[in-house]
Amino acid sequence: MKRTNWIPLVVGVMMLGFAGFVTAVVSAQNTSASATPRPYQVAIVDIAQLIKNHPGFIAKQKELQDYAKTKESD
Numbered sequence: 001m002k003r004t005n006w007i008p009l010v011v012g013v014m015m016l017g018f019a020g021f022v023t024a025v026v027s028a029q030n031t032s033a034s035a036t037p038r039p040y041q042v043a044i045v046d047i048a049q050l051i052k053n054h055p056g057f058i059a060k061q062k063e064l065q066d067y068a069k070t071k072e073s074d
Helices: 007-035 047-053 055-073
Strands: none
Touching: 047 055
């Protein structure tokens, strides 16, 4: 009598079931997330750009450049 190994078959069926479950959960999350309005908005702020364009920073930078030129000429 031939012995059948059921372990690969059981593991395969379990993997397919898990993949189906994950797909269903992700799809449900995408649907519910797009249907409900979000109570807040997220923004990304580039701090380096803010500092470079700040009038006080620009004035101090020019002052330091003038000071460096004065010291170089001395």
